[in-house]
Amino acid sequence: MLPTLTVGPFAIPVAPMAILISLWVGLTLAERNALRYGVNANHLYNLVFIALVAGVVGARLVYVVRYPGIFASSPIGAFSTNPDLLDPWGGIAVGLIAALIYGQRKKIALWPLLDALTPGLALLWVAFGFSHLASGNAFGMPTNLPWGIELWGAVRQPTQVYEIFAALVILGAVWPGSRITTGQPSGGAFLIFSACTAGARLFLEAFRGDSIILAGGFRSAQIIAWLIIAISLWGLAKMHDRSRKPLKNTDEQIQ
Amino acid sequence: MEKDKTFHLRWNIFSIIILLAGAGWIWLSKAPPGGTTGGDIPAPRQGFRAPDFTLQTLDGQSISLSSLRGRPVLINLWASWCPPCKSEMPDFEKVYNDYKSQGFVILAINATNQDTLTNASEFVRQNQLTFPILIDSDGQVSQNYQLRSLPTSFFVGKNGVIRDVIVGGPMAEALLRIRVQNLLEEKR
Numbered sequence: 001m002l003p004t005l006t007v008g009p010f011a012i013p014v015a016p017m018a019i020l021i022s023l024w025v026g027l028t029l030a031e032r033n034a035l036r037y038g039v040n041a042n043h044l045y046n047l048v049f050i051a052l053v054a055g056v057v058g059a060r061l062v063y064v065v066r067y068p069g070i071f072a073s074s075p076i077g078a079f080s081t082n083p084d085l086l087d088p089w090g091g092i093a094v095g096l097i098a099a100l101i102y103g104q105r106k107k108i109a110l111w112p113l114l115d116a117l118t119p120g121l122a123l124l125w126v127a128f129g130f131s132h133l134a135s136g137n138a139f140g141m142p143t144n145l146p147w148g149i150e151l152w153g154a155v156r157q158p159t160q161v162y163e164i165f166a167a168l169v170i171l172g173a174v175w176p177g178s179r180i181t182t183g184q185p186s187g188g189a190f191l192i193f194s195a196c197t198a199g200a201r202l203f204l205e206a207f208r209g210d211s212i213i214l215a216g217g218f219r220s221a222q223i224i225a226w227l228i229i230a231i232s233l234w235g236l237a238k239m240h241d242r243s244r245k246p247l248k249n250t251d252e253q254i255q
Numbered sequence: 256m257e258k259d260k261t262f263h264l265r266w267n268i269f270s271i272i273i274l275l276a277g278a279g280w281i282w283l284s285k286a287p288p289g290g291t292t293g294g295d296i297p298a299p300r301q302g303f304r305a306p307d308f309t310l311q312t313l314d315g316q317s318i319s320l321s322s323l324r325g326r327p328v329l330i331n332l333w334a335s336w337c338p339p340c341k342s343e344m345p346d347f348e349k350v351y352n353d354y355k356s357q358g359f360v361i362l363a364i365n366a367t368n369q370d371t372l373t374n375a376s377e378f379v380r381q382n383q384l385t386f387p388i389l390i391d392s393d394g395q396v397s398q399n400y401q402l403r404s405l406p407t408s409f410f411v412g413k414n415g416v417i418r419d420v421i422v423g424g425p426m427a428e429a430l431l432r433i434r435v436q437n438l439l440e441e442k443r
Contacts, residue, residue, distance in 0.1 A: 004404045004422060013422065070432045077429025084421060085430050136300065152298040202277050206284030210302065217285035226277045233270040237263070244259060 002134045015131035016083070022127030023052070026120030033119055033176045037112040037186075044116060047108065051099035058094020059086035111187030111239075118181070118189045122171040125197060129164035138163065141209040157207040166200035185243035188236060195232035198225040299400040301420055305330065305411045306399045310364065310389035313376055318362065318387055321415070326358040327438035328411040329431075332391075332402050334366045335374040340406040343425035344382055350431050351386045357439050361386035366405065368394035410434045412441050 005012045027048055034041040063085050064071045064078050071078050077085065103113065132138040140148075140157025148155040173180045174193045181189035202225035205211060211219040297306040305328075309319035320328065331347065333340035344363075351361050365375045367390045379388050391397055400409065408426060410419040418441075419434055 006404065067429070067433050070429050070436070074427075074429045074432065077427040080427035080429070082421075082427050082430055084419075085427060152300050152303060153296040199273075199277070203280060206280065211286060213286050217287070218281060219284070219286060222281045222284070226274070226281060229277060230270075230274055233266075233273065237266050237270070240262065240266075241259075 003136070014134035015137070018127045018131045018134065019124070022124050026123040029123060029176070030117045030120035034116045036176060037116045039108065039112050039116045040106075043106050043108055044113065047099050047102050047106075047113070048117075050102050051095040054098030055091040055095025056086070058098075059088060059091025062087040062090025062094070109186075111190070114187060114190035115181075115184075118174050118193045119171070119176055122167065122174050122193055122197075126164060126167040126171055129160055129167050132163060133160035137210075139209050140207050156209060159204060159207050159209075162204050162207065163200075166204060167197075170196045170200065185239040187239050191232045191235045191239065195229050195236070198228035198232065201225040202229065299409065299417065299420070301417050303417055304415050305409060305417050306396075308396045308399065310391060310396065313372075313379060313388045313390065316387070318389060320362070320411075323360055323362075324415050325413050326360050327413055327435065327441070329359070329361045329435070330400070330409040330411060331361065331363045331406055332366055332397060332400060332408075333363055333406045334370040335378040336370060337405040339424035341378065343406065343431075344378075344384060346426070346428040346431060347386065348382065348384055350428065350435060353432075354435050354439065355386075359435055359439065362389055363387070364389045364391050364396055366394065366397050366402065367392045368397065410438055412438055414441075 002014050005014050005017075027045065030048070031041045031045055034044045060078065066087060102108075103110070136151055138160055139151055140159035142148075142154040143157045144155070145157070147158060149158045149161075150156075170193065172178070173196060174189055181192060184192065202222050205219050205221045205225070208219070208221075211221060214220050214223070295304060297304045299306060305320060307319065307321045309317060311317055320330070329347075331340075333344070335341065347361055347363070351359065363384070363386060365372075365388060367375065372390065372392075375388070375390075389396075400407070404422050406424040406426075408421045408424075409417050410421075412418045418438060421430070
């Protein structure tokens with residue numbers, strides 16, 4: 001565990017740093033991958049950049065709206081650099097809306113865009129694994145296994161290491177030009193990534209010690225992952241059908 | 256056409272096997288009672304019980320964390336040479352005065368093993384801090400709380416479980432107030 005890296009007078013938080021670096025590398029990877037799927041690399045870069053900026057601003061705005069009384073008495077807090085004053089779900093929602101608006105304005109096709117972004121997303125998941133390892137988040141259940149790690153007062157399953165391993169395997173599977181994603185219909189690479197990531201989460205969640213538990217002892221993340229797998233498998237079948245369907249008339253062929 | 260039918264049949268069988276296997280794994284890996292909660296284990300992390308300690312204040316009183324069970328507590332590890340620690344203290348004082356009548360407590364633990372008692376006392380006197388300043392002279396509490404960066408703050412709920420950890424500073428006053436209000440609204 002290495003939550004902060006002390007460099008002189010600065011304490012650099014390792015987890016967000018790992019995610020930032022992966023965002024940068026992942027975006028570069030996605031830009032290079034854009035041409036393969038017929039996506040304009042500049043449009044892709046701008047879309048991600050706009051989504052990120054809108055996401056951060058949105059996360060702060062939603063947080064301020066949630067606690068209007070406190071920010072009215074201490075308005076300077078709304079401009080604080082403290083990342084704990086962000087609403088992550090609000091940020092994701094605002095970022096997605098901004099990306100959708102930009103995508104519609106530039107007429108960017110959704111599925112090729114998602115395919116182009118897939119290796120970057122896979123890299124981001126690897127970074128999440130490293131950030132969990134650095135911060136001690138996403139920790140495992142207590143275990144007697146010889147490869148257990150001492151963490152938070154117990155010897156635990158090294159779930160962060162499992163997560164990194166699974167993410168690296170999936171990254172290899174969706175790497176630009178891989179045999180698994182090459183030749184797939186539009187949206188295929190992204191759906192394969194979604195199904196594999198959800199499958200890995202469904203399997204590994206069983207070893208986690210921080211799961212959100214539903215009635216009957218079921219782990220909420222596993223239920224969500226199962227649904228994502230089902231949707232992805234259904235989507236892959238539909239994509240396959242669409243790619244093989246002959247065009248109805250000559251007008252469509254021209255278009 | 257025939258090829259498509261075969262593909263569909265194979266794909267449907269594959270999908271059903273995957274989904275059944277997934278459902279089976281979800282059933283098999285249901286969380287055992289107490290298997291996923293850290294609430295009973297002392298560790299310096301959100302969701303775990305705050306490690307107990309007993310320390311002396313600057314004026315010689317002895318305070319233990321366990322004696323404050325039932326009250327929300329902010330544990331702040333600080334040193335007088337650390338600029339962000341010093342700049343957040345006046346806000347701590349303001350918020351402490353606003354919420355102490357509701358049971359809120361601040362335990363500002365001076366990492367005395369990497370500070371001097373004279374400097375710490377001087378800083379407290381200059382800023383007229385009224386909440387308890389504890390002396391961690393041998394660094395044992397800093398070690399138990401896995402202190403890696405100053406300041407570090409732990410928001411502890413009425414049941415003694417850590418609700419939030421803020422590493423670094425200075426903490427915005429708004430963030431401090433929100434966290435304290437959340438702790439006060441918690442049921443025991």
